Amino acid sequence: MTHWSRIVSGLLVVLLLISNGYAHPGRTDANGGHYDRSTGEYHYHHGYPAHQHPGGICPYNFDDKTGQNSSTGGSSSVSGTSSSSKVSQNTNTIESNDEKEDKQDSRFQLSGIMVYAGIFGVYLLYRVIRLIYYILENRRRKKQQKELQQIERAELLRQYRGKSKQEIAHSLGMPSDVTIGDDGYPHRSEPATDTMDRYIVYVTQTGSAYHSRLSCCGYTAKKVNVVDVAQNYFPCSRCHPISENIDWYYEYRELLDKLETYQIDFS
Numbered sequence: 001m002t003h004w005s006r007i008v009s010g011l012l013v014v015l016l017l018i019s020n021g022y023a024h025p026g027r028t029d030a031n032g033g034h035y036d037r038s039t040g041e042y043h044y045h046h047g048y049p050a051h052q053h054p055g056g057i058c059p060y061n062f063d064d065k066t067g068q069n070s071s072t073g074g075s076s077s078v079s080g081t082s083s084s085s086k087v088s089q090n091t092n093t094i095e096s097n098d099e100k101e102d103k104q105d106s107r108f109q110l111s112g113i114m115v116y117a118g119i120f121g122v123y124l125l126y127r128v129i130r131l132i133y134y135i136l137e138n139r140r141r142k143k144q145q146k147e148l149q150q151i152e153r154a155e156l157l158r159q160y161r162g163k164s165k166q167e168i169a170h171s172l173g174m175p176s177d178v179t180i181g182d183d184g185y186p187h188r189s190e191p192a193t194d195t196m197d198r199y200i201v202y203v204t205q206t207g208s209a210y211h212s213r214l215s216c217c218g219y220t221a222k223k224v225n226v227v228d229v230a231q232n233y234f235p236c237s238r239c240h241p242i243s244e245n246i247d248w249y250y251e252y253r254e255l256l257d258k259l260e261t262y263q264i265d266f267s
Contacts, residue, residue, distance in 0.1 A: 153262040160259060164267045168255065173248035185225040186249055198242045201226045209234055212241035 028034050033044035043050040048060050160168055165180045174180075178188045178199075187197050201210040202221035210229050211217040216239040226242055227249050235243040259266055 149262075152258075153264070156259060156262060156264055160255070160266060161264055162266065165256075168266060169248070169252045172251050172255065174252070175244075180252075185227060186246070199226050200224075201229065201241050203229055203233055207233075209236040210241055211236045212239045 028045050031044070033042060035042050036050075044053060044058065045051075051059060053059075159171075163171075169178075169180050169186070170176070174186065175188070178186050181187045185199065187199050198212070200223060201212060202214055202217050202223055203210045204217050204221045207217060207221075209217075210224075210226065210233040211221070214221055216236060227246055230246055235241045256266075
């Protein structure tokens with residue numbers, strides 16, 4: 001999804017830039033002007049290009065009276081009439097341009113709404129595509145896992161179906177003179193002392209070693225099978241309990257769990 005994320009992010013950035021371009025509609029105030037948001041400068045329009053009013057006089061409304069005699073009544077009347085007519089025309093032009101700017105503002109606002117709607121649509125599409133991707137990927141992984149389990153079950157069936165626990169343990173490396181007892185633990189007796197099981201050891205709560213005799217660690221010690229303590233204790237250097245490799249037993253227990261999970265019969 002990294003590739004898709006980059007594409008969607010790029011589209012969002014482009015749309016945001018476009019929306020910023022429409023963010024300044026240029027609406028004028030009652031005086032026919034407004035502030036330029038990019039520069040902070042106030043200027044006038046009222047139907048003309050952006051301009052200033054130096055001395056309070058609009059250059060587009062300036063009435064050039066050069067060469068006219070202000071003392072002549074007729075000339076003054078004509079000039080006044082001409083000036084009034086020009087002001088009226090400018091007023092109509094300003095009103096017409098304000099209407100155009102209002103329509104332009106409406107178009108800008110509509111464009112802004114469409115841009116933001118497009119941004120939301122792209123984001124929504126991205127979320128939908130992402131959801132579909134995760135659903136399909138999850139199905140693919142489950143299917144792959146199921147296929148692997150089927151292959152593993154078929155192999156376990158071929159190797160261990162109908163075999164006894166003893167046969168399974170021996171196939172994993174259990175010594176020939178060791179047996180799996182009814183308690184599920186390995187047991188073996190020394191030839192010289194048939195009553196002594198070398199897989200039975202003793203540990204204390206405060207000690208860090210396991211022992212072959214109670215006399216080596218005290219009669220308050222606990223009797224356990226060596227497979228339960230061999231990973232956390234070390235063999236005593238005085239009584240020399242069993243110290244052979246018993247990793248086969250841990251593999252045996254893990255294999256039995258798999259056979260039970262796959263419902264493969266063994267005796």
